[in-house]
Amino acid sequence: MNSINRRTVLAGLGAAGTGLLAACGKDAPSTPALLSPNGARVAGVEKKRSATGRVRSLNVTAAPATLDLGGGVVAKSWAFSGQVPGKEIRISAGDTLEAELSNQLPDGTATSVHWHGISLRSDMDGVPPVTQNPVRAGSNFTYRFVADKPGTYFFHPHVGVQVDRALYAPLIIEDPREPLSYDDEWVVVLDDWLDGVTGSPEDVFTELSHHMAGMDMKDMGSSRPASSAHPSLSAPASPSASAGEGATTRFRLRTSASPLLGRDAGDVKYPYHLINGRVPTDPALYNGTPGRRVRLRIINAGADTAYRVALGGHKLTITHTDGFPVEHEEVDALLVAMGERYDVLVTLGDGVFPLVALAEGKDVSGMALVRTGSGGLPDPAVRPRELDGRIVTAGQLSASDGARLEAKDPDQVIRVRLTGSMGTYDWAINGKRFDMAAPTANPLLVQEGQRVRLDFINSTGMWHPMHLHGHTYQLGATGARKDTTIVLPKSKVSVVFDADNPGQWMLHCHNAYHSEAGMMALLAYGA
Numbered sequence: 001m002n003s004i005n006r007r008t009v010l011a012g013l014g015a016a017g018t019g020l021l022a023a024c025g026k027d028a029p030s031t032p033a034l035l036s037p038n039g040a041r042v043a044g045v046e047k048k049r050s051a052t053g054r055v056r057s058l059n060v061t062a063a064p065a066t067l068d069l070g071g072g073v074v075a076k077s078w079a080f081s082g083q084v085p086g087k088e089i090r091i092s093a094g095d096t097l098e099a100e101l102s103n104q105l106p107d108g109t110a111t112s113v114h115w116h117g118i119s120l121r122s123d124m125d126g127v128p129p130v131t132q133n134p135v136r137a138g139s140n141f142t143y144r145f146v147a148d149k150p151g152t153y154f155f156h157p158h159v160g161v162q163v164d165r166a167l168y169a170p171l172i173i174e175d176p177r178e179p180l181s182y183d184d185e186w187v188v189v190l191d192d193w194l195d196g197v198t199g200s201p202e203d204v205f206t207e208l209s210h211h212m213a214g215m216d217m218k219d220m221g222s223s224r225p226a227s228s229a230h231p232s233l234s235a236p237a238s239p240s241a242s243a244g245e246g247a248t249t250r251f252r253l254r255t256s257a258s259p260l261l262g263r264d265a266g267d268v269k270y271p272y273h274l275i276n277g278r279v280p281t282d283p284a285l286y287n288g289t290p291g292r293r294v295r296l297r298i299i300n301a302g303a304d305t306a307y308r309v310a311l312g313g314h315k316l317t318i319t320h321t322d323g324f325p326v327e328h329e330e331v332d333a334l335l336v337a338m339g340e341r342y343d344v345l346v347t348l349g350d351g352v353f354p355l356v357a358l359a360e361g362k363d364v365s366g367m368a369l370v371r372t373g374s375g376g377l378p379d380p381a382v383r384p385r386e387l388d389g390r391i392v393t394a395g396q397l398s399a400s401d402g403a404r405l406e407a408k409d410p411d412q413v414i415r416v417r418l419t420g421s422m423g424t425y426d427w428a429i430n431g432k433r434f435d436m437a438a439p440t441a442n443p444l445l446v447q448e449g450q451r452v453r454l455d456f457i458n459s460t461g462m463w464h465p466m467h468l469h470g471h472t473y474q475l476g477a478t479g480a481r482k483d484t485t486i487v488l489p490k491s492k493v494s495v496v497f498d499a500d501n502p503g504q505w506m507l508h509c510h511n512a513y514h515s516e517a518g519m520m521a522l523l524a525y526g527a
Contacts, residue, residue, distance in 0.1 A: 032445055033527035034504060037122035037131040041448070041502045046121045049146040052094035060086070062111050062157070062167055063104035067196075069274065070282030075196030078105055079166035084277040085189045085301065086169025093150040093173050100142045103135045110134035113143060114158040114469070115171065116339060117323055117483045120145040122503020125469055127158045130439050130504050130522065134159060150175035151323020152297040152341040154189070161512045164201035164303035172297065173323075180319060182345055183292040189277070190298070190336065190357045190366060192270040192305040194251070201303070201512070204251045204268055208513055209425045258361035260335055260391065261306060261463045262489040264422065265361025267513055268304040273359050273366035280367035280380035290350035290372045297343050300336040303512035306465070306486075307336050307357035308391065311370065312384035314353065316344040318392065324472060324481035325400040332389025335360065337465035339484040339510035340394070354378040358387055395493070397480040405474045405481075410496060411450035416466075416507070418458045418487065418519065425517050427509065433518025434508075443524040444507065446499045456493045463488050464514065468523065469505040473497035484510055499525065
């Protein structure tokens with residue numbers, strides 16, 4: 001997520017608060033008025049959500065923490081509730097969540113909470129400076145919204161590259177009329193980890209973007225300066241991550257080819273891949289009973305890594321993706337991109353089984369264990385044969401009858417061209433890198449009540465998991481309902497959604513480093 005400073009905040013909130021886009025000069029053409037994130041239309045839609053009247057109040061504290069990742073690995077990082085993953089929030093559909101964020105981060109670092117995948121009111125979406133002021137160090141902010149859609153979600157900051165620390169946690173919204181039949185649940189959170197071990201996320205971004213140092217961004221078609229970081233909002237990079245000529249490559253992967261994602265599956269070399277905050281040599285454990293049916297809620301909270309997930313000796317039945325039900329599909333493994341979530345059902349066998357998350361294109365993995373009986377511990381580097389079996393991605397799934405959008409022609413088609421390259425690290429949308437100093441410049445404008453089609457056209461050599469805030473879209477005419485979807489290199493993916501949640505919303509790549517570099521745009525409702 002792009003870094004921000006005081007000037008950025010004032011400029012962004014000025015535009016967002018009035019709903020107007022400022023012209024860039026006396027002779028600049030007029031631009032359309034945008035709906036404010038906290039206007040009357042936003043409040044009106046919130047009042048129409050199906051609400052139970054119950055309020056779940058809680059505190060979320062962002063603070064430094066020393067984390068035991070298992071196997072003797074201890075990392076100093078920033079975390080929610082002093083643990084990784086952060087403490088799970090579980091509510092029922094229609095409940096009002098009232099979460100007070102307490103920012104105890106060091107060095108004057110500001111933060112926020114974005115409620116990933118939730119269709120909520122715009123001013124609670126947690127995106128400074130577009131929907132709120134950043135939450136300054138030592139201060140609090142209360143998020144309050146009706147969560148009316150059941151499903152598997154999570155929350156994380158939307159400032160800088162803070163998402164690549166331990167600042168994330170599951171958010172489970174239970175369905176009071178749950179149609180699935182199962183005996184137990186296990187929430188499984190995947191993450192790529194380096195913070196406090198080999199460096200910091202800021203070190204990583206400095207190294208990845210070193211080609212941009214000293215370049216004239218205008219010559220690259222960018223409106224974002226080479227650096228807009230500010231010490232009050234992003235932790236400074238360590239001196240060891242040098243920029244410019246002769247820069248080291250402590251973090252940058254040289255090769256990461258994947259048969260599923262293309263020749264460049266990831267940017268960053270991580271020393272560990274975690275499942276529920278544990279390394280594979282000292283894994284997280286689920287104790288179960290043979291024959292019981294378990295629902296796995298799988299969340300990829302990683303910053304740069306897609307995972308191929310399989311449970312050794314078992315088939316998985318996909319039931320949901322990104323919170324919405326799909327026609328059930330039995331698979332050996334599934335591919336989970338950053339920001340994606342999948343729910344699967346599995347009937348447990350008798351023994352000890354590895355749940356493996358293979359880092360796609362990186363030839364390393366995370367592992368957790370399922371124990372239902374006696375048996376030895378699998379090798380931490382085990383590769384179950386299911387990883388090479390039938391693998392399904394969201395593009396092969398169909399929305400269930402209750403989740404499928406009504407068939408109709410789009411009122412509007414928006415072209416979303418993904419641009420940039422690893423060489424210059426100038427990731428952008430439609431050739432324009434998002435500028436936090438002018439967040440309402442170049443918006444993708446929609447009107448309330450319209451059916452909108454987004455055409456993601458990937459002109460780059462890398463894949464991108466494209467995430468839309470505040471909405472779910474449908475893949476094609478009958479595909480899965482999603483908020484995050486994989487767009488492969490040199491390919492096109494069309495999605496449709498109904499513009500039924502007014503406000504200002506981010507559309508961005510959920511690779512944290514691509515987003516921070518500028519692959520982000522504002523999708524805004526006209527006033």
